[in-house]
Amino acid sequence: MILGAALAILLVVYAVAVINAPIDRIQGVIQKILYVHPPLAYGAYLGFIVTAFAGATYLWKGSENADRLALSGAEVGLLFCTLMMITGPIWARGTWGQWWSWDPRLTATLLLWLIYLAYLLLRAFGEPGPRTARLAAVYGIVGALLIPINYYVIDLFGGRSMHPENLKRGSLGAGMVAPFVVANLTLGVAFLYLLAQRWQLEILRLEAAREQALEGDQT
């Protein structure tokens, strides 16, 4: 409830911030995709990190709620990752006339996307129960190892990448830092809100399944 109210306020602030953000001298107004594309990437990373930690908690304590949080993190993370992979090529097409290239960052991100798509397919089609949950937990932990590789891959390739380098202090032009911070805060809260909603749904599904199993035993 509080998260929802905070998000509603932030969305208004976000819209005002983006509209009033200065226009880049080189790229023009299309550069304002900056206020949606990187925040989506951070949301994707966060989702997959949640999956890894929740999966580890499940392996350690056997908590079904933790297992459900792992699944929720992967789904919301994959949504953010998908949107990042849509907005990125749109930005590339508008700026450089090219939707895609097999450069290190784009290729690593596609790999990350495929890994978490596979995680969700495993959860959807694996036999329900602790065996699949354990396998998914290990898979989610290993998959998260790709996150720092994805983030630093441009540096690993000596900056030879179509994708711009990671933002550093001073990277952004005058007047762009505040809207960028607001954008990250807004989409970060949106991520947490959707994650919480998804997790609650998963817990409801778990309870419904338990009730059904109980009714099945009684009949």
Place this chain on the structure above:
Amino acid sequence: MNGYLVASYAVTFLSLGGYWIYLIRERRRLTPGCNRKSG
């Protein structure tokens, strides 16, 4: 206004909004007796 810019924001927020609506509808389906104001 740049079409690519509009497309990026539209896809993002329509998708996130659509996902949110899906989650609310699924929760309501699983809790038919729930108070909709607090749902």
